[in-house]
Amino acid sequence: MELNAEQQFIDIQNNLATVKQRIIDACKIAGRDPASVRLLPVTKTVPAERLRIAYAAGCHEMGENKIQEAREKSEVLSDLNIKWAVIGHLQTNKAKYLARFANEFHALDSLKVAEELDKRLQNEGRAIDVYVQVNSSGEASKFGLAPEDVRDFVQQLPNYSSLRIKGLMTLAIFSSDHERVRECFVKMREIQAMLRQEAPAGLSFDELSMGMSGDYELAVAEGATVVRVGQAIFGKRPLPDSHYWPGMG
Ligand SMILES: *Cc1c(COP(=O)(O)O)cnc(C)c1O
Numbered sequence: 001m002e003l004n005a006e007q008q009f010i011d012i013q014n015n016l017a018t019v020k021q022r023i024i025d026a027c028k029i030a031g032r033d034p035a036s037v038r039l040l041p042v043t044k045t046v047p048a049e050r051l052r053i054a055y056a057a058g059c060h061e062m063g064e065n066k067i068q069e070a071r072e073k074s075e076v077l078s079d080l081n082i083k084w085a086v087i088g089h090l091q092t093n094k095a096k097y098l099a100r101f102a103n104e105f106h107a108l109d110s111l112k113v114a115e116e117l118d119k120r121l122q123n124e125g126r127a128i129d130v131y132v133q134v135n136s137s138g139e140a141s142k143f144g145l146a147p148e149d150v151r152d153f154v155q156q157l158p159n160y161s162s163l164r165i166k167g168l169m170t171l172a173i174f175s176s177d178h179e180r181v182r183e184c185f186v187k188m189r190e191i192q193a194m195l196r197q198e199a200p201a202g203l204s205f206d207e208l209s210m211g212m213s214g215d216y217e218l219a220v221a222e223g224a225t226v227v228r229v230g231q232a233i234f235g236k237r238p239l240p241d242s243h244y245w246p247g248m249g
Pocket of ligand 1 (some may be wrong): 042065171211212213214228230231232
């Protein structure tokens with residue numbers, strides 16, 4: 001079963017090529033420029049050794065949802081020039097770790113975290129790109145701001161000068177019903193349009209981080225500028241998603 005390093009390299013390269021081609025195709029259908037969509041490989045649960053191979057195969061950015069795992073990998077792989085994105089919920093007391101190694105944070109959902117992260121980044125003399133997470137499906141199991149709270153929330157963000165606000169992030173509903181998934185993405189586009197009118201000067205909401213292995217083409221059709229794709233590149237995770245998102249059925 002276990003593939004050797006050469007086979008893993010080819011496997012990852014092929015998967016990357018397939019995903020990139022599908023993004024290009026989805027862009028063409030939507031009349032979008034393929035250069036406007038960034039593929040962020042999601043590496044959670046993938047061992048560091050395999051990530052060395054992935055790096056050689058072209059993955060130079062990696063997204064992780066748990067700070068501890070991200071931190072360990074960033075240390076083991078510190079000889080490579082990997083840009084780390086933390087894409088999962090952050091507890092305030094972990095902000096100091098994120099401030100040390102991450103280039104991006106996609107899951108800002110509270111002012112407490114914004115404040116602590118900004119403070120820690122200032123200590124490190126760094127600034128990072130930040131996305132505000134929105135709970136577009138309304139599911140209780142998902143993190144993120146309720147859509148109706150986003151406007152007030154972003155008014156506070158200019159206070160945190162080390163957070164370069166770039167856009168919004170969401171996880172759509174997990175459903176085989178495409179229309180329900182699409183509604184989540186459309187809602188994000190609407191919130192983005194509202195913020196372009198009403199957000200404070202200096203913040204940018206040009207980026208929409210949305211779409212995963214099961215729904216990234218749909219997300220591209222609805223305006224995603226970053227798709228976070230794991231399993232379509234690295235294969236199925238050993239445990240069901242309920243393990244990674246507690247509270248899911
Ligand atoms: C795991 C994860 C992804 C990628 O999911 P895949 O099904 O592996 O593509 C995207 N975003 C977040 C926040 C994740 O935790």
